[in-house]
Amino acid sequence: QVQLVESGGGLVQAGGSLRLSCAISGRTFSTYAMGWFRQAPGKEREFVAAITWRGDSTYVTDSLKGRFTISRDIAKPTVDLQMNSLKPEDTAIYYCAANVYGLLSPVERDYDYWGQGTQVTVSS
Numbered sequence: 001q002v003q004l005v006e007s008g009g010g011l012v013q014a015g016g017s018l019r020l021s022c023a024i025s026g027r028t029f030s031t032y033a034m035g036w037f038r039q040a041p042g043k044e045r046e047f048v049a050a051i052t053w054r055g056d057s058t059y060v061t062d063s064l065k066g067r068f069t070i071s072r073d074i075a076k077p078t079v080d081l082q083m084n085s086l087k088p089e090d091t092a093i094y095y096c097a098a099n100v101y102g103l104l105s106p107v108e109r110d111y112d113y114w115g116q117g118t119q120v121t122v123s124s
Contacts, residue, residue, distance in 0.1 A: 001026050001027060001113075002024065002025070002026040002027065002028055002098050002112075002113040003024070003025045003026045003113075004022055004023070004024055004096045004097070004098060004113055004114065004115035005022065005023045005025075005096075005115055005116070006020060006021070006022050006023075006094060006095065006096050006115045006116065006117060006118035007020070007021050007022075007023070007118060008020040008021050008118060009094060009118030009119045009120045010119075010120070010121070011121045011122075011123065012086055012120070012121070012122055012123070013122070013123050014086060014087055014088055014122055014123065014124050015085060015086065016086050016122075017082070017083060017084045017085075017086065018083050018086065018120060019080055019081070019082050019083070020036070020080065020081040020083070020094055020096075020118060020120070021078050021079075021080050021081075022034065022036075022078060022079045022080070022081075022096030022115060023077065023078055024077040024078060024079065024098070025077060028053070028077070028098070029053070029100070030053045030054065031053065031100070031101065031102045032053045032098055032099060032100055032102060033050055033051065033052050033053060033098070033099040033101075033102045033103055033104055033105075034050065034051050034053070034070075034072065034079040034096065034097070034098055034099070035047065035048070035049065035050035035051075035096070035097045035098075035099060035104075035105070035111055036048040036049050036050070036070060036079075036081045036094060036095065036096060036097070037094070037095045037097060037108065037111075038090075038092035038093065038094045038095065038120075039092055039093050039095070039117075040089070040091060040092040041091075041092075043092075045095070045108055046061075047061050047105075047106035047107070047108070048060070048061060048064060048068060048070075048081065048094070049061065049064070049068060049069075049070035049081060050070065050099070050103075050104040050105065050106070051070045051071065051072050051079060051104070052072075052102060052104065053072070053074075053102065054072075054074060055071065055072035055073075055074055057104060058070050058071075058104070059104040059106070061106060067083065067084050067085050067086075068081060068082065068083050068084070069081070069082040069084075070082075079096065081094065083120070086120075086122045087122060088122045088123065088124045089122075090120060090122050091120060091121050091122050092119075092120060093117040093118065093119050093120075094117060094118050094119075094120055095114055095115055095116075095117045096114070096115040097111035097112075097113065097114050097115070098111060098112060098113040098114075099111045099112060100112050100113075
């Protein structure tokens with residue numbers, strides 16, 4: 001079993017930055033991949049970014065490239081999402097997820113474990 005706990009969310013003004021972190025515990029393997037998704041009010045959950053367990057390959061959805069960066073410090077059981085130049089439309093609950101097959105997948109159903117989410121609110 002894998003447990004994921006997100007942190008770092010909050011209220012920020014447009015143009016600001018936030019860094020989300022996902023703490024990973026439990027039984028994990030180097031074949032895993034980690035992902036971030038988000039769900040805005042009234043919308044479906046959408047893919048943000050993914051990274052391999054070793055941090056040597058990443059995938060950020062096209063619309064967020066240049067503003068969002070996913071990273072993993074292999075010395076720590078965490079995966080981070082750096083969000084810059086935030087916009088009101090980035091307001092959402094952000095979820096961390098784990099994929100046991102190591103897929104850098106944008107598909108929600110490919111992920112096996114999920115955190116509870118952290119709220120990010122961007123004011124205009």
